[in-house]
Amino acid sequence: MEKLEGKIFISEAKTVKKFPLVVATECGIPALLKATGSQGERVSGELWDIPEKMVPIVDEFEAHPELYTRLNEEVERKDTGEIVSAGIYFIEQPKEELLNLPSYAIYNEGPTKAYNGSWNKMTVQERKDFLISKMKNTN
Numbered sequence: 001m002e003k004l005e006g007k008i009f010i011s012e013a014k015t016v017k018k019f020p021l022v023v024a025t026e027c028g029i030p031a032l033l034k035a036t037g038s039q040g041e042r043v044s045g046e047l048w049d050i051p052e053k054m055v056p057i058v059d060e061f062e063a064h065p066e067l068y069t070r071l072n073e074e075v076e077r078k079d080t081g082e083i084v085s086a087g088i089y090f091i092e093q094p095k096e097e098l099l100n101l102p103s104y105a106i107y108n109e110g111p112t113k114a115y116n117g118s119w120n121k122m123t124v125q126e127r128k129d130f131l132i133s134k135m136k137n138t139n
Helices: 054-061 095-098 115-120 124-135
Strands: 007-014 021-025 029-032 044-049 069-077 082-088
Touching: 007 082, 007 115, 021 124, 044 069, 044 082
Parallel strands: none
Antiparallel strands: 007 044, 007 069, 021 029, 069 082
16 A cells, blocks of 8 residues: 555544454454444544545455445544544454454554465455455355
8 A cells, every 4th residue: 555646644543433343364354344332442543645546446455345345434533633534444244253353442452463374375366255255244
C-alpha cells in the first residue's frame, strides 16, 4: 500500500462502535468482523485520504468484495476527537468459530505472526481462496 500515489495520512482513529478484531488462521491474518454488540472493542487504526482513482487498488489488495467488504463506519479521530465516516474492510459473514477467538483493540496486541511460513509461498489467488475458506461463511 506504500505505492499509492496521493494518499495523505489524516490521523490515528478508533471505531465508534465495538467490533471483534481477531487474528485468524495459522498464518495470523487480522480480520475485523461485522458483528456489533458487547463483544469486541473500539478498534484502533489509521485514517487516510485515498484518491478516488486509487480505491480500486486498495479494494483489490483487501480482496473486496470476495473476502472483505468495504463499509462506511464512524470513527473518532485521535487528533481532534471529531467523528467522521470512513471506509473499513470487514468480514461480513464470518465463520462462527471466528466469533469465539480473542478480540483485540489494535492488531499489534495479538499473536502477530502474519505473512510467514506457507503464506509467503502462495499466489495472490491462493491466498484469497485460503482466507475465504477459513474465515467466511459461503452458505
